[in-house]
Amino acid sequence: MKRPKQAFVSSPQTTLKTLFFLALLAIISSQLAIGQSVKRPNILYILADDMGFSDIGCYGGEVNTPNLDKLAAGGIKLRSFYNNARCCPTRASLLTGQYPHTVGMGLMVTMPNAAIQPGSYQGFLDARYPTIAERLKETGYSTYMLGKWHVGERPEHWPLKRGFEHYFGLISGASSYYEIIPAEKGKRFIVLDDKEFTPPADGFYMTDAFTDYAVQYLNQQKQEQADKPFFMYLAYTAPHFPLHAYESDIAKYEKLYAQGWDVTRTKRYQKMQQLGLIDKRYQLTPRPANVPAWNSATDKAQWIRKMAVYAAMIDRMDQNIGRLIKTLKANGQYDNTLIVFMSDNGSSNENMESRKLNDPTKKIGERGSYVTYDTPWANVSVTPFRKYKRFLHEGGMITPCIMQWPRNIRPAAGYVDGIGHVMDLLPTSLELAGLSANDLPGKSLSYLWTPKKTEPRTYCWEHEGNKAIRKADWKLVKDTEDADWELYNIKTDPCETNDLARNQPQRVASMRTEFDTWAQRVGVRERPAGKSE
Structure with missing residues (x-):
């Protein structure tokens, strides 16, 4: 007679060993999965300067911007994304995720020789609030910055003191794209890391130079730190005055703008409707009283030249963004890079004749010239809105915003209605890096491409x-x-x-x-x- 088989009864020690083994196996498996498929993304923020809502092609403009347009087609485009309506306050919020007053940038930068008056208008970033570079660097990101800083003129407030490992750019605000002008308001500093950089006498154009160093840093990252994610903040000065551009780029637009500002604005409005960017809710605001009808404008040749140079500056910026994308793809960095493009404020209607820096013997756009494109063309740039940089109606504070991340953001047809603000970019980055952002007034924008609600x-x-x-x-x-x-x-x-x-x-x-x-x-x-x- 066969004995019945005994059931296996585990001892407490056996059960604990089994559970421990299974837990260990789960941890190892999860770590392998993270290493293979949940690698933290690279983050690239690109900021234009004084560019209006309708200037680039995918937002209604006639300026040739194929690289930005392609970026937009591969990601998402926002209808309602806000900056802080001025250079310094916007940059302060982008860098800290705080309202600008909180970190000392309620107004503009203060000059190095000015007495420091601590507080919400002190004119440089408050050291008590970490920057995005400082936060990401702590978690293993390489950090790079190119371009316009404009949140601290004194050397102790420069980028390398605020978390960036490498920097090439303009510490100050507006500057010639070809040189440092000694007579310009305050001393302008172009800086490489933490040392003053003197542009060469020939062959220097600021937009190209920023990109040259950006490409160099991307290649350096690939060669020396390919296992680490990077954060790069590229703040172009284009198309901020003075109007400077290559003649070969200007030539593309002079005939086009002979149609004048009234026709250009109407055509932009029509294109925006065709793109689906705007609908019948968007009523084209009337031409301001201080802008004459094009038919009655004087000095038409000069007006045409101004807008042609402005467009050429955006065109050249787009060409350089194309260089960046080409480098990212060649390095295998592109698919896992979140790219965000926006502008720091609306178009500028400022006139700078009082600075007396323009050489009238020079053509607008050449080295030695120093002009602005003024209210009539600024009104075109903010189509269909009203008002400009510094003001808090929509024209001064709404910006194109493009977000692309090939690995995680599915391209969206049309335009996204979700609302965002420049101070939301830092909590977005922290979330992607696996860090908490609960102490910030801004919120992550990941709801724009995930099922999360907001x-x-x-x-x-x-x-x-x-x-x-x-x-x-x-x-x-x-x-x-x-x-x-x-x-x-x-x-x-x-x-x-x-x-x-x-x-x-x-x-x-x-x-x-x-x-x-x-x-x-x-x-x-x-x-x-x-x-x-």
Whole structure:
């Protein structure tokens, strides 16, 4: 008679050993998976300077930007992405993920010889708030910066002191694209790492030079640190004044802009409709009273030349972005690189004749010239919106925003309605690097390409006494030149043509209270005349 088979009964020791083995196997397997398929992405932020909403091809412009257009086609394009309406405040938020006042950049940079007055308008980044480079460097990222810094003029505030391992660029604001002009307001510094760099007498053009070093750093990363992810921040000065460009690029546009600003603006508006960027909610704002009809404009040849040079500067920037993309692909870095492109503020209607830096014997665009393209063409650049850089109506603070990450962002047809702000870029980067961003006012933008949901956001702005708050679909705004606060439903009236303030006084009062609470928290100060410091 056969004995029945005994069931196997494990001892407590056997069970613990088995569980330990399975747990160890799971850990090893997960680590292998991370190494093979969840490698942290490279991050590349590209910032244009003083470029309007409708200037590039995929946002309605006639300027030739095939590389940006292709980048946009391979990723997502946002309708409503905000900056801080001016160079320094935007860069401060991009670098720190904070409102600019919080980190000392409520206004502009202060000169090195100025007395330091700590606080929300001190004119350089507050060291208590880490930059994106400092945060990412701690977790193993290589960190590079090229281009315009403009958040600290003193050497102790330069990029290498704020987390970047290598830097080549312009510490200061606007500058000639060919040289350092001794007579320009304040001393301009071009810097390589932490040493002053003197441009060669011939063959130097700033947009190209920034890209030359960017390509060098990408190749260096591939050769020496291929196992590490990198963060690169490339802040072009194009198309910020002075208007400087190669004659070969300018020649592409002079005949085109003979049509004038009225026709150009109308054609942009029509193209934006054809692209699906705008719909019937976007009412083309009228030509401002201080802009003459093209038919009555004088000095047409000079006006045409100005816009042709401005377009050529954007064209050259796009060519250089093409060089970057080519390098990324050649190095095998492209597929796992998040690329974000945007502008630091709306178009600039500033006129700089008072600086007396223009040599009238030089053609506009040549070395020695120093001109701006002024209000008539700036109004074209912000199509279909109104107002410009520094102001807090949409034209001054809304920017094209392109995001591409071949490995993780599925190309989206059309344009995305999700709302974002420049200070959201740092928490986005921290999330991708596996770090917490709970202590920041901005939120990650990953909801734009993942199934995650996001709550309606509230953003606030103040610059030179201009004020705004956007809460979900509603925006309350008052520029210093405005008689009173204006209220707009941005969802139904994105061009701010129908002021609802008188119809909704309770909403105005509630939003003003929320703005005032924010302003007190971040350190907005008012002068007796009402203009902020």
